[in-house]
Amino acid sequence: MILEQVGGIHLSDSTAWRRAQEWGGRMLLAEEKQSEAAQQKPVETTQAKSEKRLGAALDGAIIYIRGEGWKELKIGCIFEIEPHTVHDERIGEDVEIGRAVNNSYVAHLGGPEPFGKKLFAEARRRNWLHVSETQVLGDGAVWIWNLADECFGGSHQTVDWYHAKEHLYAACLSFHPEGTPAAQRWVNAHAELLYQGHAQRIAQDLQKAAETQPGADQEAGYFETNHRRMNYMELREQGWLLGSGVIESGAKQFKARFAGPGMRWSRKGAEQLVPIRAAVMGNQFDRVWSSVYNSPQN
Secondary structure, eight states: OHHHHHHHOHHHOHHHHHHHHHHHHHHHHHHHHHHHHHHHSOOOTTTTOOOEEEEEEEEEEEEEEEEEEEEEEEEEEEEEEEEEEEEETTTTTEEEEEEEEEEEEEEEEOOOHHHHHHHHHHHHHHGGEEEEEEEHHHHSSSSHHHHHHHTTTTTTEEEOOHHHHHHHHHHTTTTTTTTSSSHHHHHHHHHHHHTTTTTTHHHHHHHHTTSSSSSSSHHHHHHHHHHGOOOOOHHHHHHOOOOOOOHHHHHHHHHHHHSSOOOOOOOOHHHHHHHHHHHHHTHHHHHHHHHOOOOOOO
């Protein structure tokens, strides 16, 4: 262990676990208090709006809870959006796009309502209510957009581009066998339509095709429901994010800690470790630690 290597302090695995559970429990309690305070704290209407842009991305990861089975750990990330120059192979020029920086995370093993409170509290701590423009990204799950409407009204809502393309591939199977040149041509043509903001047209075409192609109506519903969240070319030109890679990466890091081979958790054990994991991932551990532990002054 690092403590032993650096400080000559030996802790057994069982002692380290008990300490993690004790302090993780305190961090969880502090997180819950922050959530309640954020709901009750009045908005300061006199504070000037910042030109900074903030974003939120939401996703879920499945972990195993003993006695309950596989349960969803809901994960959220709050981040700043800053311009970043990349080479666009589509047009052969350097362009500015938005990218996520300064990420912080929250997670909750349970329903969307308490998770939404925690994420809103973190957004408010990051000054969400006093920036000019905001964005919420997700994979299209209904619970994500319900929370976005409830907690982050007025934000640009965006379905992750890569998830949207996955639904295009699924829709294509109603017309062409997977992996065939015809399938690739269909996907390429419709991906261009999707990028240009014509998701509703795709939905209408799929709905019409459903009369003779079983299954096309399911994907038609996906694009119809989310078409206003799929104006990708316009969003990119305005410097917003198109993909939710920041939360996909975050979910993988949570899964690496909680869903490794053979991992089985008690509910309490997982819940009290989650805030530690979130604090470490978002480089917030020192701040959170100081809020639950008063170190003696040097």
